[in-house]
Amino acid sequence: MLKTMSAPDEKEITPEEAPENGKGITYSGNKSETVNGKTKDATSVIELVCLAAFTARLVHYAKVIPRERFWKDPKNICIFVIILLSLVDMIIYGVLKASGFYAVRWSRVLRPLLLVNITEGRQLRRAFRSIRNALPQILYVFLLFMFSVLMFSLMALKLFGKRGLKTIEGRPYFTNYLEIVFDLYVLVTTANSPDIMMPAYNFSVFFAVFFIIYILINTYIFMSVFLAVVYNNYKKYLKEEVRKLVRAKRHKMVRAFGVLQERKGEEPVVSQACWNQLVRLVQPDISNAHRELLWSVSDDNNKGCIGKVAFVQLADLLNIQVIMMKSRPHPLKTWLPSLYLSSPSRLVCRMVQHRAFVYTYDLIILVNAVFIGLDEEDPLIANVEWAFLVLYLLEILLKLYSFEPRAFFSRHQFWNWFDTIIVITALIAMIINSALKLSGGYTSRQILDIVFILRILRLIRVVDNIKRFRAIINTLIKIGPTILTFGQLIVVVYYIFAMVGMELFKGKIRFFEANSTDPDKAFCGNPLLKNSVFAKHNYCKNNFNNVVSSFILLLELTVVNQWHVLSSGFTAVTHISARMFFVLFHIVVVIIIINIFIAFVLEAFFVEYTVDQSNLQSSLENKIEELELGVKQEKLDGNLVDAMETNDNDMGTSESTKEKPALMFKIACKRYKTVDGLLQRMFEADLDPEDFAEDEDFDPNNPSNLNFPNPTFDSV
């Protein structure tokens, strides 16, 4: 049941690179000889390959999974339909183009749905489901909000329309109702504040009151209400989802227990041998020591077998990240004991482990920061930079000398890895740069850029040495995986909007390089943009001509500022109704998705602030302590990474290893392998660990969790 089902390896859909100039693309069938046609051919071929891969995967699934189950899962049906539609679209497009008609590749909008519907897109699917469920509530607030905007617009029309005021561009001010609605909608996003208010304000101070009330109600109160509603609903449905997921997991574990159980006295139990076999099957790479530790947590009373409750915990236990630390002597100590244990060597070690060593290097970094700020073309400063690099290298070598290298470079020593990689890369880049300079007097701008960036990244280490900062950064790093889920969500939504945008606006606005002398440059290659604000702001490169610039443009629209200017450019080259596209984007991305993002960051921070470790974790920790396998841990921030770096003694230094056992465990307290772990913890307070009452009330109508035996179950 827990067996991993390996999915066929495949790559992501590559966004097709459309030609930058976007001039009159003529598609001329598969045997086209033009450059554009070739690009089209290439993307078509890539698309076919991708579709073939998805089809292969679907066929593979269909063979593995019972037929009725396969067709009951909406995910599979969805993928099947999308593949079919894409093929139909490709054929229609090819035929239409070959016969010289205008055709739209509408199936491109469907592509992200493939990403959502594959098994690995579980997080994404859950996020989408949460949004879908929260929509009705959001809709009511949105309607009320729009009613308020419409009312204020009507008021603005009546108050300002007949006064003959002019905007700064000399256009009549607030005379057309639909224009007013758009302008006031833009004011909600604050993008045209205070410009939109100035004509009225210049006329009379009392008119400013209208705008102040408008901003207070629609920008501050309604936007906060949106956040509250999105936050509340998202949390509610996510909680429900997580609850269902946990119940499904427990249900499966109970069934597994039913298969493996044997009678011993009154209660059904699972023996240690059977349990060991299972764990080895599920996680082949688990160490024996770790497995024994988990068993001793499950079988708290040393009975040699475990009951149902303890068995069901197994999945969660495996989910807790336990760090094994082999306490080993320094290699130099074994190879050259006389030298390494001599008093000068001991002095060096003590020096490196002293607080002053850290402070010295903090000071060096700060001095370095000043030097970086100075002009690097001065040869003196260039030489000083070499000196700094040597100092950083020396630091790493000294640390490697006094700490056990394998502990220093263990998997969880993020900052050590960070330092070393940065310093080594900087060294390599600087050497290459110098070599280039010496050989031909030529300096590669790219390499120099890399050198600069690396040099500055080194400065981040100062922050790492301040405890409070580290706590904040660690929280941020912890919520990183979740932010990535939102990254996927954003990419999917962006992709859909980018595809629609490319169909609507491709080639309408063109960008000319800085050294171009084309007279069209002043108006982005489109006479309709002559003297427009869009062209004046030099926004020509913000266009929908290819996927990359579309994504950057959509990001700018997400940031909101100047989005009315950006949209004005596209409405000028097409039609006023193109505004709908931009308003819709604002509603979907800024009002819904960004608010969910903020809600998640808030929630994650509150969890960090308030929730203590889960019961399971603390019982695991107690067991580690009980068995005296624990690493002495200053509970500074309750965080492992901190403790490992501040308690220098832990790292297997030459002096303190004698009394300790050779193998030690530590729990990476608050770090979770998966987002599910974090979610489960967020809503843990509401989940009863003993509650798996054969799931009578588990909803069998929800097919998303039950119908398909989850192939990636082991990572839950």
Added chain:
Amino acid sequence: MLKTMSAPDEKEITPEEAPENGKGITYSGNKSETVNGKTKDATSVIELVCLAAFTARLVHYAKVIPRERFWKDPKNICIFVIILLSLVDMIIYGVLKASGFYAVRWSRVLRPLLLVNITEGRQLRRAFRSIRNALPQILYVFLLFMFSVLMFSLMALKLFGKRGLKTIEGRPYFTNYLEIVFDLYVLVTTANSPDIMMPAYNFSVFFAVFFIIYILINTYIFMSVFLAVVYNNYKKYLKEEVRKLVRAKRHKMVRAFGVLQERKGEEPVVSQACWNQLVRLVQPDISNAHRELLWSVSDDNNKGCIGKVAFVQLADLLNIQVIMMKSRPHPLKTWLPSLYLSSPSRLVCRMVQHRAFVYTYDLIILVNAVFIGLDEEDPLIANVEWAFLVLYLLEILLKLYSFEPRAFFSRHQFWNWFDTIIVITALIAMIINSALKLSGGYTSRQILDIVFILRILRLIRVVDNIKRFRAIINTLIKIGPTILTFGQLIVVVYYIFAMVGMELFKGKIRFFEANSTDPDKAFCGNPLLKNSVFAKHNYCKNNFNNVVSSFILLLELTVVNQWHVLSSGFTAVTHISARMFFVLFHIVVVIIIINIFIAFVLEAFFVEYTVDQSNLQSSLENKIEELELGVKQEKLDGNLVDAMETNDNDMGTSESTKEKPALMFKIACKRYKTVDGLLQRMFEADLDPEDFAEDEDFDPNNPSNLNFPNPTFDSV
């Protein structure tokens, strides 16, 4: 102990109206003859009167309160010091001006502190204390955020500084470190996006990545973290404050119990007579029926006396808003029973109470909205408007006919009042307008504006008829009082910044009316602004020349958009370091106060979503039901206002009054008299109602709650 201490009546400090032109103000002592001097004189006199009022109040307090207590209270000391400093400042200013020196009225910055420190400023004081306590946490995040900005600036300097790029205005792009820091700080506020990125983006698409990462980290993640930290800390300290307040209240109630108690059997109790006397003293305007109801809740078992726990509840009980509804027959029924009870009259009543009546009027309102949108100068449309007004009047009259007028206009019928006032005012304004028109053909623009606004406000009623919308609006109305607390907070902070801004920038930028032909108009009267973006955007009226325009300008800065342009104007006319003022304002208002505002709206909404009625409220409600005094209440939204409007039967209609008792009670469930009530409810879950263990652990070192017997205790 609970006696109200009446404070001397006094008015708020009036912000002085400085002369608009701000040209060379010369202060020439009290006997000055110039216009400016006269304004100054007037404000000085007003200020003296205000100071005298505050002094009188302070002296009054000092007489009433024991001396050692008076001087232990920091509030009194603070007021004393401020009055003293203001006087010293006024004298210094007068002397300096009289002898021709430049002088600054620095004490004006202190004025808002008077508002904070008077007894009535309790909510405000609490908000400030919460902010002060949350500051350290915010500071750490802020330092980390600034570190990130500085690092990115350094990177930008190295990446773009040597590339010879130009901004759209032709200035060198990213060459000065401090300029970069400012530009990137502005980018965090999104005010200069995407302009700041365009030169680099035009150069290479890869440079866009730099800005995307920057925006992601600093705008999205850090700003969310700010919200999280502000939210969390504010909530934490507010909770602590409320806990202390509740404990202090209970402490006082326990002491009151100690004074009033008498022995009866084992336990000390308070008799009903004594209790009645107390309630009558504390709330003289409470009705006997209401008092008896409260007693029957406290003395649940009809023992004729109550114990300590029940006694302590008194303050909270008095805080629950109970609406008494006298069920009276319609006056027409008593005066003209034969007519009112005739079948046509009954038909009218039934018609008005029918759902279709509401729908008909919704339709009328929508048609009216369309007519409002049309050109009102068309005589046909003007006449149609009269028809609509008659229809609205008819609606009110019909409702008054079928419902009991006193119930219709009872204190809590917000929407009935709203309708009637709007319709009547519109009628009066239209009559005045027509009269003016007929008499001299002259139309008053102001009256017409009022007519338009009233006409549009009438449309809000459509929303009220949709249940879901009403629920949202009611929540917003409920958090209204708290928003007002934030209003005070904002006013205090704005006032301080306005005073500093006026000292720094007064008269530097001038506004010319639209019909002015002054050549200085093009650059706001200051040659330093020639060809500046500030002048081009026509921002001249955004200045610090008087308190009103300062407040409007600060509001525009709060909205954030274009704040860099606004600040650029003021730095151009003074010095580059004036940026500090604007950055500081952004940090204080946008990062801290607006986030607290958002946090409060979020919290209030979550409370509305999750928390049920308090125990005390439900026991009161149970008692009302038990005594069969309750109004049958459809629990639609759990809200009274809804219920009263949808259950038309409740309003004492002609038919359904017979079976009901003459007096009925209702709890205004979720509405609180004071902000304290809402706060207490927000944190109620953590407060044990039986926990008043003589307050051994009550902190006597905190003087804010104990030292000063709160004169407004009865309103808590």
